[in-house]
Amino acid sequence: MRYTFSYIIFVSLLSLAFLWKAPDFFAYPDYFPELQYNVERNPITTEKTALGRALFFDPILSKDSTISCASCHSPFNAFAHTDHDLSHGIRDQIGTRNAPAIFNMAWKRNFMRDGVINNLDLLALAPISDQKEMDSDIDLVVERLQESVIYPSLFNAAFGDSTITGPNVLRALSQFQLSLISANSKYDQVKRGEAKFTDQEKNGYALFQKNCSSCHQEPLFTNDDLANNGLPIDTTLNDFGRWDMTQLSEDSLLFVVPSLRNLSFTYPYMHDGRFKKIRQVLDHYTDGIHHSPTLSKELKKPILLSPNEKTDLIAFLLTLDDKSFVFDQKHQFPREILLQK
Amino acid sequence: MRKQLLYLCLLSFSTLFAQTEKELQLSFSPTFEKQSILILEEQSSVYGADSIQITALKFFVSAIAFYQKDQVVFEEENSYHLIDIEDMNSLNIPLVVPENLEFDAVHFNLGIDSLTSEAGVFDGALDPTNGMYWTWQSGYINFKLEGTSPICPVRKNAFQFHLGGYRAPYNLLQKIHLNCINPSDDIHINIAIDQFLDQIKLSDTYEIMSPNKEALTLAKQLPTIFSIVE
Numbered sequence: 001m002r003y004t005f006s007y008i009i010f011v012s013l014l015s016l017a018f019l020w021k022a023p024d025f026f027a028y029p030d031y032f033p034e035l036q037y038n039v040e041r042n043p044i045t046t047e048k049t050a051l052g053r054a055l056f057f058d059p060i061l062s063k064d065s066t067i068s069c070a071s072c073h074s075p076f077n078a079f080a081h082t083d084h085d086l087s088h089g090i091r092d093q094i095g096t097r098n099a100p101a102i103f104n105m106a107w108k109r110n111f112m113r114d115g116v117i118n119n120l121d122l123l124a125l126a127p128i129s130d131q132k133e134m135d136s137d138i139d140l141v142v143e144r145l146q147e148s149v150i151y152p153s154l155f156n157a158a159f160g161d162s163t164i165t166g167p168n169v170l171r172a173l174s175q176f177q178l179s180l181i182s183a184n185s186k187y188d189q190v191k192r193g194e195a196k197f198t199d200q201e202k203n204g205y206a207l208f209q210k211n212c213s214s215c216h217q218e219p220l221f222t223n224d225d226l227a228n229n230g231l232p233i234d235t236t237l238n239d240f241g242r243w244d245m246t247q248l249s250e251d252s253l254l255f256v257v258p259s260l261r262n263l264s265f266t267y268p269y270m271h272d273g274r275f276k277k278i279r280q281v282l283d284h285y286t287d288g289i290h291h292s293p294t295l296s297k298e299l300k301k302p303i304l305l306s307p308n309e310k311t312d313l314i315a316f317l318l319t320l321d322d323k324s325f326v327f328d329q330k331h332q333f334p335r336e337i338l339l340q341k
Numbered sequence: 342m343r344k345q346l347l348y349l350c351l352l353s354f355s356t357l358f359a360q361t362e363k364e365l366q367l368s369f370s371p372t373f374e375k376q377s378i379l380i381l382e383e384q385s386s387v388y389g390a391d392s393i394q395i396t397a398l399k400f401f402v403s404a405i406a407f408y409q410k411d412q413v414v415f416e417e418e419n420s421y422h423l424i425d426i427e428d429m430n431s432l433n434i435p436l437v438v439p440e441n442l443e444f445d446a447v448h449f450n451l452g453i454d455s456l457t458s459e460a461g462v463f464d465g466a467l468d469p470t471n472g473m474y475w476t477w478q479s480g481y482i483n484f485k486l487e488g489t490s491p492i493c494p495v496r497k498n499a500f501q502f503h504l505g506g507y508r509a510p511y512n513l514l515q516k517i518h519l520n521c522i523n524p525s526d527d528i529h530i531n532i533a534i535d536q537f538l539d540q541i542k543l544s545d546t547y548e549i550m551s552p553n554k555e556a557l558t559l560a561k562q563l564p565t566i567f568s569i570v571e
Contacts, residue, residue, distance in 0.1 A: 142470075167469070
């Protein structure tokens with residue numbers, strides 16, 4: 001009897017651990033690190049993800065219903081934006097930063113170019129309320145969604161409640177963004193033994209590991225930390241990165257290290273989109289490093305790369321392109337939902 | 342079998358325990374030079390030499406605990422409360438405590454701790470869409486005071502103090518510890534808004550909206566304006 005009792009406790013604890021099972025679209029390789037997003041607080045479901053996708057593509061989130069999240073984060077650019085170096089928002093207003101790509105968000109803690117946002121859930125409040133981006137506010141968004149024909153039933157399917165709340169809008173938007181997992185580039189296939197690097201790519205990989213991987217850490221190609229990578233300040237913008245928030249001298253010119261996956265789709269590069277080509281980025285690392293007190297120690301010694309080595313390094317970086325991610329139908333405009341309005 | 346008996350005992354013990362609880366109110370009264378502040382239709386009366394009107398006063402109270410001889414004797418679970426002067430109900434926090442609780446001090450945090458600030462989205466008091474969460478950077482506004490005074494040299498003579506944020510070195514959370522000399526059942530706490538505004542020269546400083554040095558200096562004054570009404 002005593003044993004049965006402890007057995008019951010043991011089994012119920014065990015089943016608790018397996019209670020949350022991720023749906024297939026949230027699968028990721030076993031060589032990816034531990035999740036940073038707490039999925040237990042917002043368990044991933046098909047319904048919430050579908051709702052989040054509709055919200056992400058719907059201009060109803062902006063004041064004059066012209067701008068959606070996807071206006072600046074396009075699926076065909078791995079959810080970055082390539083037409084402009086600086087972001088382009090409501091009433092054609094130009095922002096001060098280049099819209100970053102959105103993928104592998106479940107492994108991040110530092111959001112935005114300077115890490116001012118600490119959790120994906122809360123991020124959407126920023127573009128929704130920014131006067132130059134969507135110029136709306138979350139209360140207005142909730143009100144409009146509640147009045148729409150399609151959303152109350154989508155919220156009901158997702159959250160069991162057709163009364164729409166701000167927190168549930170944020171949870172759904174997170175879910176769609178969490179489902180954007182890029183893990184099927186040639187690099188990943190090589191890692192899983194499904195493909196082989198060419199000699200040139202192999203050589204580029206070695207150069208990458210020697211010079212770049214301390215910040216652009218595998219397998220996500222970012223350590224999600226902040227660093228000064230030696231870009232000279234653009235005096236028309238005077239963007240000092242993290243310093244703008246903390247005003248601490250040690251934070252001057254620190255920006256979050258971006259992932260290097262999908263570079264073919266996410267140009268232009270850097271927080272202000274100053275480089276259009278990967279080669280220009282490499283030229284920056286070999287010849288353009290601006291020395292300032294917060295420059296990362298890895299970049300204090302010059303990085304030496306011959307023109308051929310640069311070509312090899314680029315060949316390796318291109319193995320990080322993940323076409324199956326960029327062209328995944330599940331990530332495109334949800335016609336079946338949004339065109340029925 | 343013996344184990345089951347034990348559980349049964351525990352269960353009945355806990356119901357026994359539940360019967361010996363009582364309700365106790367922790368209530369807040371914002372005042373200006375001892376006059377209580379009331380906001381009706383977003384406007385208060387006019388107070389003090391600088392003809393101050395208060396248009397908003399909201400703050401977070403969290404981690405409520407009672408102490409007896411420097412030992413914690415009661416901690417409220419899931420203790421997060423948004424106090425809003427325009428919502429009379431929010432000014433009283435009902436607490437369920439053991440009947441025989443003896444305490445000589447009450448403790449709470451003014452604001453939201455860093456762990457909670459990083460945990461993501463919540464419903465209820467911590468709902469980030471209720472105007473007490475910054476949109477352009479992560480962090481709760483711990484204490485919000487807005488109003489007008491003719492000496493503020495800005496549009497509509499408005500002053501706005503949004504004190505909050507959790508990241509070092511500008512973690513603005515304040516711990517408030519108040520001794521209760523005669524702990525009666527309910528605890529009444531006075532908030533002397535005039536004493537807070539006395540620290541500020543409204544003709545120079547009328548807008549603090551982000552976590553910075555100035556905000557931290559002001560936040561550190563906040564514990565001094567809370568006092569127990571015996």
